[in-house]
Amino acid sequence: MFGYRAVSLIxxxxxxxxxxxxGPFVPVDFTTYDNPxxxxxxxxxxxxxxxxxxxxxxxxxxxSEFGAEVWKLNVADATVQATDVQGCVRLTYEINxxxxxLSSLSTATVSTQxxxxxxxxIPKTTLSPDRIDEDQYNAEVRLIYHGMxxxxxxxxxxxxxxxxxxxxx
Amino acid sequence: MSYRSQYxxxxxxxxERIATIVHRFGRLVFGDYGGVFVFLLSxxxxxxxxxxxxxxxxxxxxxxxxxxxxxxxxxVTTPTxxxxxxxPGMAEYNGKAYPRNFAHIVFALPFLWVLETIAAVADIRIxxxxxxxxxxxxxxxxxxxxxxxHEPAHLIGGMLALVSFVASVASATPFPLDxxxxxxxxxxxxxxxxxxxxxxxxxxxxxxxxxxxxxxGIASGVASPALLWATIPKRHVLTALFTLLTxxxxxxxxxxxxxxxxxxxxxxxxxPVGLTAWLNASEGxxxxxxxxxxxxxxxxxxxxxxxxxVAMGFxxxxxxxxxxxxxxxxxxxxxxxxxxxxxxxAVNTPVSEDLTAASDSxxxxxxxxxxSDSxxxxxxxxxxxxxxxxxxxxxxxxxLEGIVSGTAGPLLGTxxxxxxxxxxxxxxxxxxxxxxxxxxHTFVRSGYLGFSSPGATGLAINVxxxxxxxxxxALIAAPIVAVRTVFDKLIGNTSPSLRSSPLFAADIxxxxxxxxxxxxxxxxxxxxxxxxxxxxxxxxxxxxYAVARLSWVxxxxxxxxxxxxxTYAGSVLIGGQLVLITVVTKGYxxxxxxxxxxxxxxxxTAGIGLWSFAGAFDRTNTSxxxxxxxxxxxxATLLTCVFTFSFFGPTAKFVLSLLPV
Numbered sequence: 001m002f003g004y005r006a007v008s009l010i011x012x013x014x015x016x017x018x019x020x021x022x023g024p025f026v027p028v029d030f031t032t033y034d035n036p037x038x039x040x041x042x043x044x045x046x047x048x049x050x051x052x053x054x055x056x057x058x059x060x061x062x063x064s065e066f067g068a069e070v071w072k073l074n075v076a077d078a079t080v081q082a083t084d085v086q087g088c089v090r091l092t093y094e095i096n097x098x099x100x101x102l103s104s105l106s107t108a109t110v111s112t113q114x115x116x117x118x119x120x121x122i123p124k125t126t127l128s129p130d131r132i133d134e135d136q137y138n139a140e141v142r143l144i145y146h147g148m149x150x151x152x153x154x155x156x157x158x159x160x161x162x163x164x165x166x167x168x169x
Numbered sequence: 170m171s172y173r174s175q176y177x178x179x180x181x182x183x184x185e186r187i188a189t190i191v192h193r194f195g196r197l198v199f200g201d202y203g204g205v206f207v208f209l210l211s212x213x214x215x216x217x218x219x220x221x222x223x224x225x226x227x228x229x230x231x232x233x234x235x236x237x238x239x240x241x242x243x244x245v246t247t248p249t250x251x252x253x254x255x256x257p258g259m260a261e262y263n264g265k266a267y268p269r270n271f272a273h274i275v276f277a278l279p280f281l282w283v284l285e286t287i288a289a290v291a292d293i294r295i296x297x298x299x300x301x302x303x304x305x306x307x308x309x310x311x312x313x314x315x316x317x318x319h320e321p322a323h324l325i326g327g328m329l330a331l332v333s334f335v336a337s338v339a340s341a342t343p344f345p346l347d348x349x350x351x352x353x354x355x356x357x358x359x360x361x362x363x364x365x366x367x368x369x370x371x372x373x374x375x376x377x378x379x380x381x382x383x384x385x386g387i388a389s390g391v392a393s394p395a396l397l398w399a400t401i402p403k404r405h406v407l408t409a410l411f412t413l414l415t416x417x418x419x420x421x422x423x424x425x426x427x428x429x430x431x432x433x434x435x436x437x438x439x440x441p442v443g444l445t446a447w448l449n450a451s452e453g454x455x456x457x458x459x460x461x462x463x464x465x466x467x468x469x470x471x472x473x474x475x476x477x478x479v480a481m482g483f484x485x486x487x488x489x490x491x492x493x494x495x496x497x498x499x500x501x502x503x504x505x506x507x508x509x510x511x512x513x514x515a516v517n518t519p520v521s522e523d524l525t526a527a528s529d530s531x532x533x534x535x536x537x538x539x540x541s542d543s544x545x546x547x548x549x550x551x552x553x554x555x556x557x558x559x560x561x562x563x564x565x566x567x568x569l570e571g572i573v574s575g576t577a578g579p580l581l582g583t584x585x586x587x588x589x590x591x592x593x594x595x596x597x598x599x600x601x602x603x604x605x606x607x608x609x610h611t612f613v614r615s616g617y618l619g620f621s622s623p624g625a626t627g628l629a630i631n632v633x634x635x636x637x638x639x640x641x642x643a644l645i646a647a648p649i650v651a652v653r654t655v656f657d658k659l660i661g662n663t664s665p666s667l668r669s670s671p672l673f674a675a676d677i678x679x680x681x682x683x684x685x686x687x688x689x690x691x692x693x694x695x696x697x698x699x700x701x702x703x704x705x706x707x708x709x710x711x712x713x714y715a716v717a718r719l720s721w722v723x724x725x726x727x728x729x730x731x732x733x734x735x736t737y738a739g740s741v742l743i744g745g746q747l748v749l750i751t752v753v754t755k756g757y758x759x760x761x762x763x764x765x766x767x768x769x770x771x772x773x774t775a776g777i778g779l780w781s782f783a784g785a786f787d788r789t790n791t792s793x794x795x796x797x798x799x800x801x802x803x804x805a806t807l808l809t810c811v812f813t814f815s816f817f818g819p820t821a822k823f824v825l826s827l828l829p830v
Binding site: 012018019025029030066067069128129 | 287289290291292294295296302303319320323324327330331334338341342343344614616617619627628629756757758759760761763764765767768
C-alpha cells in the first residue's frame with residue numbers, strides 16, 4: 001500500500017510542481033522557441049551565396065491509386081548550397097505549367113543555423129481527373145532567392161529551366 | 170504532540186469524507202473500474218491526435234460563440250478566431266451575429282473556465298502535457314487493476330507518465346492560441362466521445378458482462394471514428410452521446426421493477442431529446458421520433474401519472490433550447506440555424522447553405538446542414554406568434570406570458586416544424602428510391618467523387634460508413650436474427666414477453682433512429698468535407714451496440730479476448746508502421762492512403778460479414794472471429810491516424826509537443 005501511495009505522490013507531485021513552476025509567478029520559461037529569423041518563413045533580411053546543386057530536368061503526372069483518381073504532380077527535390085550566410089534569406093522553389101494554369105511553390109528559410117545544403121520540395125499538387133488530356137506538358141522550374149543587398153530587397157532567380165512533364169497512367 | 174494528532178485526525182476525517190464522496194460520485198458515473206478504464210483510455214488516445222489548428226471552418230463560428238458566451242452575451246462582436254464574422258454557420262438577427270450549436274457552447278463553458286484558471290497560474294502547454302501524462306498514468310494503473318496486475322501496472326504507468334512529461338517539457342514550444350475557447354471546445358468533445366464509450370460500457374456490462382462492456386467501450390472510444398471527431402469540435406459527438414444516453418435510460422426504464430423507478434428512467438430518457446434540439450433542432454426531432462415510437466409501443470403502462478412525469482422531463486429538457494431561441498430571435502421555436510446567414514446579401518439566404526472553402530490549405534469545406542434547407546419558406550411566420558416582441562419587460566415574464574397566453578402559437582409552431590420535418594423525411598425517401606447510389610456511396614464505398622462545391626478539396630478524402638467501421642460488417646446477419654426471433658416468438662405466441670423485454674425496446678429504438686437519421690440526411694449525402702460520413706455519426710456507436718448484440722460476436726469476445734486484443738494492438742502498432750513505411754517509400758498522398766486503407770477495411774468488412782453470416786447459422790469459429798474483429802478495429806484506428814497525421818498533419822499544430830510531426 002505504501003508503494004502505491006509513494007509512486008502516486010512522487011509522480012503527481014513532480015508533474016504538478018512543474019506545472020506550477022511553468023506559470024507566471026515563477027521566473028522559469030519552459031516554452032522557449034528560438035527562431036533566428038523574425039517573421040518566420042517570410043523573413044528575407046539577410047544575404048547569402050546560393051549555388052544550385054541539383055534541379056530536376058523532368059517531372060511526371062501520375063494517376064492516384066486506390067480509387068483516389070486525381071492526377072499527382074511528381075517533381076524531384078532541388079538541392080542548393082548556401083555559403084556566406086548572413087541573417088536570414090528566403091528561397092522559393094516553384095513549378096509553372098502555363099497550359100494548365102498550374103503553379104505550385106514552396107519556400108525555405110536559410111539562416112546561419114541551417115545546414116550548408118538546403119533541400120526544397122514542391123508541395124503535393126493534384127489535378128482533378130478531367131483536367132489532363134495530353135501526353136506531356138511544358139513546364140518551367142525556378143529557384144528564386146529573396147534577400148537584402150545594400151539596404152534594398154533583392155529577388156533574383158538562382159536558376160530557371162524548361163522541362164517536360166510526362167503523363168503516365 | 171496532542172495538537173499534532175488532533176490536526177491529523179481532522180485531516181484524516183476530511184480526506185476520508187472526500188474519498189467517500191469521490192467514490193460515490195465515481196460509482197454513479199463510471200459504475201466500476203471498467204468504466205473508468207474505458208473513459209480514460211478514450212481520453213488519452215484522443216488527446217494524442219489533439220490539434221490546435223482548425224479542421225472545418227464552422228469550428229470558427231462555435232469557438233467565437235464560446236468566447237462571446239464567456240464574455241456574457243449570446244451574440245458575437247469580434248472575430249477572436251478568424252478574420253471575419255462572416256464564416257459559414259453564423260446567423261444574423263437584427264444585425265447581430267449569432268453562433269449555433271448552443272448545447273455544445275454551454276457544455277464547453279465549464280471547460281473554458283477550468284482552462285482559464287489553469288492558465289492563470291501555469292503555462293497552458295505544460296499543463297495540457299501534464300493532463301495527458303496523468304491521464305496515461307491513470308489509464309495504465311486502472312487497466313492493471315482490471316487484469317489483476319495493479320502493482321506493476323501502477324509502476325509502469327507512473328514511469329510512462331514521468332518520461333512522457335519530461336519529454337513534453339523538453340520539447341515544449343509556446344502555445345499557439347491566445348484565447349482558450351477553441352481548446353475548451355475540443356476538451357468538451359473529447360470528454361463527450363469518451364462519454365459515448367462509457368455509456369456503451371455501462372449498458373453492456375449491465376446487460377451481459379464486464380468483458381463485453383469493455384470491448385464495446387474500447388471499440389467505440391478508440392477503434393471507431395470517435396477518435397477523429399473527439400478533437401474536431403463539431404456537434405456530432407454530442408449528438409451521439411445524447412442518443413446513447415436516451416438508449417441507456419430507455420433500457421433501464423424497461424428493466425426497472427418498481428413503478429417509481431420505471432417512471433423516473435422513462436422521463437430521464439426524454440431529457441437528451443431537448444438537449445439535442447438545443448444542439449441541432451432536426452436531430453432533436455429524429456431522437457424524439459425514435460424515442461416516442463419505441464417508448465409508446467413498448468411501454469408497460471401509460472397512466473396519467475407516468476405520462477405527466479414523462480412530459481415533465483421532456484418539457485424541462487426543452488427549456489434551454491426555448492430560452493436561447495427566445496433570447497436570440499424572440500421566438501422559442503426558431504433556432505439560430507433557421508435565421509438568415511450573417512452578412513448575407515439577400516434576405517432569406519439560409520444560414521448553412523453556404524459551402525465556401527476553408528481558408529487554410531488543410532481545411533476541408535464548410536458545414537452544410539439540413540435544417541436550413543427549406544427554412545426560406547417557413548422560418549419566421551409560422552410560429553412567431555407565441556411571444557410578444559417585448560424587449561422592455563423582463564425575459565422570464567415574457568416567456569411565462571408566452572407560454573400561458575400563447576398556447577396556440579407554440580402549438581402552431583410545433584405543427585409547422587413537425588410538417589417541415591416530415592417533408593425532410595419524404596425528401597429522404599425520394600432520394601433513396603431515385604438514387605440508390607447515394608446509399609452505396611454513404612455506407613459502402615466512397616472513392617473519388619467529383620464534388621463541385623466550392624468548399625471541396627477535390628480529393629478523395631471522404632470514406633463511407635463501412636470503410637470507417639469495418640466491424641459493422643457483422644450486421645449483415647442482423648436481419649436474419651431479427652426475423653428468426655420475431656418468428657419464434659410468434660410461433661410460441663409469446664408476444665407480450667417480447668414487448669416487455671428491455672432489449673427489444675432498445676433494439677427497436679436503435680433501428681428506428683437509424684432509419685430516421687439516414688432519411689434526414691441521405692438526400693445530401695455523399696457530401697464533401699464529411700471525412701467519415703459525419704452527418705450520420707451517431708450510427709457509429711449505435712452500430713457497435715448492434716454488433717455487440719450478436720451472440721456469436723459476444724462469444725468470440727469472451728472466449729478469445731487475448732486473440733482479439735493482440736490482433737487489435739498488432740494491427741495498430743505493426744500495421745501502423747507498415748503503413749508508414751509504404752507511404753514514405755511509395756510517396757502516397759493523404760487521399761491515396763485514406764482510400765487504400767478504406768479498401769483494406771472493405772476487404773476485412775467482407776470477411777467479418779461472411780464470418781457473421783456463418784455465425785447466424787451456428788457455424789461460428791471464435792478464433793477467426795476474434796482476429797477479424799481485431800483487424801477491423803485496428804484499421805478503424807489507423808484510418809483516424811492517417812486523417813490526423815497525413816491529411817491534417819502537415820499544416821497542423823499538435824497540443825502535445827512531443828509528437829515528432
